Amino acid sequence: MKFIGLVPIIIIGLVFFLIQPVNKNISQSVFVVNQGDGIVQIASRLESNKYIRNKYVFILLAYVNQLHQKLKAGTFSLSPSQSTLQIVQQLTQAKTAEYWFKIIEGQRLEELTIKFPKENEGYLFPDSYKIPYDFTPEQILKIINQNFLQKLSQAKLNSSSKLSDQEAVTLASLIEREARTLESKKMISGILQNRLNIGMALQVDATVQYARDTFKKPKSYWQPITSTDLSINSPFNTYTNPGLPPSPICNPGLNSLIAVFNPTPSDYLYYITGNDNQMHYAKTLDQHNLNIAKYLK
Numbered sequence: 001m002k003f004i005g006l007v008p009i010i011i012i013g014l015v016f017f018l019i020q021p022v023n024k025n026i027s028q029s030v031f032v033v034n035q036g037d038g039i040v041q042i043a044s045r046l047e048s049n050k051y052i053r054n055k056y057v058f059i060l061l062a063y064v065n066q067l068h069q070k071l072k073a074g075t076f077s078l079s080p081s082q083s084t085l086q087i088v089q090q091l092t093q094a095k096t097a098e099y100w101f102k103i104i105e106g107q108r109l110e111e112l113t114i115k116f117p118k119e120n121e122g123y124l125f126p127d128s129y130k131i132p133y134d135f136t137p138e139q140i141l142k143i144i145n146q147n148f149l150q151k152l153s154q155a156k157l158n159s160s161s162k163l164s165d166q167e168a169v170t171l172a173s174l175i176e177r178e179a180r181t182l183e184s185k186k187m188i189s190g191i192l193q194n195r196l197n198i199g200m201a202l203q204v205d206a207t208v209q210y211a212r213d214t215f216k217k218p219k220s221y222w223q224p225i226t227s228t229d230l231s232i233n234s235p236f237n238t239y240t241n242p243g244l245p246p247s248p249i250c251n252p253g254l255n256s257l258i259a260v261f262n263p264t265p266s267d268y269l270y271y272i273t274g275n276d277n278q279m280h281y282a283k284t285l286d287q288h289n290l291n292i293a294k295y296l297k
Helices: 001-020 039-048 055-066 084-090 136-157 165-178 180-200 205-216 253-262 285-293
Strands: 028-035 072-078 098-102 130-134 270-273 279-282
Touching: 028 039, 039 055, 055 084, 072 084, 130 136, 130 279, 136 165, 136 253, 165 180, 165 205, 165 253, 180 253, 180 279, 270 285, 279 285
Parallel strands: none
Antiparallel strands: 028 072, 098 130, 270 279
């Protein structure tokens, strides 16, 4: 008789145990509820994926709390550190799970974790984007494009530049790979525009890196060029082709866009980044060669 009296206590204790979190791991992962999924199917998948301890307890809690008809289809971020009741409640909220997608300044299209059409090179503004898991690349592009247009407008503010947007973004992509600070980017912008104005080849190493890596598809992009690379037959090789390359070579950040529309005026035509990590400028080729001998050797 005493044993029979203990049965309810044992059952209550068991249920209490089964509604507890599976473990203390707070990391989240995606759980998808499709349209038409029934509560038994949802509970079974939750149990098999180790989000809950017991599918029957999930079903029981859903009915007891009158939530069994409120479960939603969608993409959810769940953690095994959540209790069964917390998961029941979360699945009644039609909120799509999200993740962070980061674009780093100076990355080329192939370095991104999401694959976009080639024509978007240069226009994928570097930033951190919170993206719903169920978004397609086309929907993601709309979010990024809106940000890009805002930043481009910001960069052009009070500028008298006559460059077209395509020319500006292409030039900004070169500057992004050539300089680090806003000050040096503005200086290099002025130098490259000086070269364009007199019909001088831009001779930007980053364009040769882009051309070479487009052909070879390396494991690591933007490695230093060799003397052999300088003769690569490509419209992106600004040593052998005058003017800007046909399109951007990477995705430039805000400072590079600002530098394009706000170049520092100077008579310089040459620049190098020395072994001292400083920029060194020259007006003539002789001065440039002296800088090379002094700061690169």
